Amino acid sequence: MNQDARKIRLVMELRQSGINDTQVLSAIERVPRDTFVLPTFVDQAYENTALPIEEGQTISQPFVVAFMTQALEIQDRSKVLEVGTGSGYQASVLSKICRRVFTLERHRTLLQQAEANFKALGYHNIVTRHGDGILGWPEQAPFDRIIVTAAAEEVPEALVEQLAVGGIMVIPVGRQSWSQSVVRLRRTDQGIEREDLLDVRFVPLLPGTTRRKTGVGSSTENHS
Numbered sequence: 308m309n310q311d312a313r314k315i316r317l318v319m320e321l322r323q324s325g326i327n328d329t330q331v332l333s334a335i336e337r338v339p340r341d342t343f344v345l346p347t348f349v350d351q352a353y354e355n356t357a358l359p360i361e362e363g364q365t366i367s368q369p370f371v372v373a374f375m376t377q378a379l380e381i382q383d384r385s386k387v388l389e390v391g392t393g394s395g396y397q398a399s400v401l402s403k404i405c406r407r408v409f410t411l412e413r414h415r416t417l418l419q420q421a422e423a424n425f426k427a428l429g430y431h432n433i434v435t436r437h438g439d440g441i442l443g444w445p446e447q448a449p450f451d452r453i454i455v456t457a458a459a460e461e462v463p464e465a466l467v468e469q470l471a472v473g474g475i476m477v478i479p480v481g482r483q484s485w486s487q488s489v490v491r492l493r494r495t496d497q498g499i500e501r502e503d504l505l506d507v508r509f510v511p512l513l514p515g516t517t518r519r520k521t522g523v524g525s526s527t528e529n530h531s
C-alpha cells in the first residue's frame with residue numbers, strides 16, 4: 308500500500324473513532340506525517356500509533372492529535388499556543404486551521420529539526436521558541452487557545468494566566484503515566500470550567516531547557 312492509501316485509511320479510521328470536525332480531518336489529510344517521523348519509521352507514519360522521536364520523546368498518536376485539536380474548538384482567527392513542539396506534527400496540523408501558531412520546545416535539537424521541516428513544507432504561520440513552556444510565552448499572551456502535548460502533574464499557573472477570557476486550554480494532567488487524562492479548561496467571566504475528556508499516556512512536562520543532545524556532555528539549564 309502506498310503512503311496516500313495509508314493516509315486515507317487513517318483518516319477513515321479517525322472518522323470512525325468519532326472525529327467529525329471536517330477542518331481537523333482535512334488538516335490531518337494535508338500534513339505529511341511521514342516528514343515528521345524518524346527515517347526508520349516512515350513505513351508506519353500513517354498507522355494510528357505514537358512513535359519514538361529523538362531525545363526519548365514521542366510523536367503523538369494521530370487519534371490523540373485529532374481529538375485534542377477538535378477539543379480546542381479553534382476558529383480561524385484564534386491565536387494558538389502549543390507547549391511541546393516535539394516533531395512539529397501537532398503544530399503543523401494546527402497551522403492548517405488557524406492564522407498563527409506559537410510553539411515552545413525545551414530541547415533545542417528537536418526544535419531545530421521541527422523548524423527545518425516547517426520551512427521545507429512552507430508552513431510560515433508557525434512561530435517557534437526554545438523555552439520552558441511551563442512559563443508560557445508572556446510576550447505573546449493572551450492566547451485564545453492553548454494546547455499542551457506533555458503531561459503535567461498540575462495545570463501550570465502561568466498558562467492559566469495567559470489564557471484569554473473565552474479561551475480554551477487542552478492539557479493532559481496526571482501524576483502517574485498510567486493515570487493521565489486530557490483536561491479541557493474554559494476561561495469565562497466567572498472563572499475556570501474544567502472537564503475530563505480522555506484517558507491518555509504522554510511523556511512528562513519537565514522544567515528548564517536543554518541545548519545539546521541529551522547524553523554525555525549535555526546540559527540542563529533554566530533559561531535559554
Ligand code: SAH
Pocket residue numbers: 364365366367390391392393394395396397398411412413414417438439440441456457510511512513514515
Ligand atoms: N506535539 C509533539 C509531541 C511531542 S512529545 C508532536 O507533535 O510531535 C512532548 C514534547 O514536549 C517533547 O518534545 C518534550 O521535550 C516537550 N516538553 C516537555 N516539557 C516541556 C516544557 N516545559 N516546555 C517545552 N516543551 C516541553
